[in-house]
Amino acid sequence: MFQFSSSHHVAQKGGLTFPYSSDSSFGRLYKRVWNNKSLKIKTKIQVYKAVVLTTLLYGSETWVTYSSHIRLLERLHQRCLRTILQIHWSDLVTNVEVLEQAEIPSIEALIAKSQLRWAGHVFRMKDHRLPKIALYGEIRSGHRYRGAPKKRYKDCLKKTFTACNIDHQNWSDYAADRSAWRLISSKRHILSCLCSARPP
Numbered sequence: 236m237f238q239f240s241s242s243h244h245v246a247q248k249g250g251l252t253f254p255y256s257s258d259s260s261f262g263r264l265y266k267r268v269w270n271n272k273s274l275k276i277k278t279k280i281q282v283y284k285a286v287v288l289t290t291l292l293y294g295s296e297t298w299v300t301y302s303s304h305i306r307l308l309e310r311l312h313q314r315c316l317r318t319i320l321q322i323h324w325s326d327l328v329t330n331v332e333v334l335e336q337a338e339i340p341s342i343e344a345l346i347a348k349s350q351l352r353w354a355g356h357v358f359r360m361k362d363h364r365l366p367k368i369a370l371y372g373e374i375r376s377g378h379r380y381r382g383a384p385k386k387r388y389k390d391c392l393k394k395t396f397t398a399c400n401i402d403h404q405n406w407s408d409y410a411a412d413r414s415a416w417r418l419i420s421s422k423r424h425i426l427s428c429l430c431s432a433r434p435p
Contacts, residue, residue, distance in 0.1 A: 292342070
């Protein structure tokens, strides 16, 4: 049985906190959905997408994520899917195989898709809109603290652009065309880029 520890919280870093407790959407649906033998796996996966992933990734289009965030979210993603698919760790099924069986992308791919779509949407906004001002604006005064600078949203976008083979210098040329940008930010394109970027 899959259980969420009520004391298990992801540490806060970069302005993000990911709590997952026994009161989470996944935990509440364990008896009625995940452990319900009368429901098909396909139905359970649809519920997982609609309820759990929607809740877990709410607002992810504007997240500033570190590698530690992605690892923790991927771990949670895997634990949920393995529970739904009734795959035990002793079965020696890889994470990639779990995603393939569930026909669901990784958290990394889902966040990348969300952020690319949002970036294109913001670029096409009128210049007076607040999201566009925040994305392109610069602070006139102030100072940086000593040490390594904190990661910015722009840094996350640049990393996603690189992973998806998008020229970060000219990405706005593609974003201006809604249809072209939709194709670039599609799940298929992102998965292809992320898979090819990983070592075999």
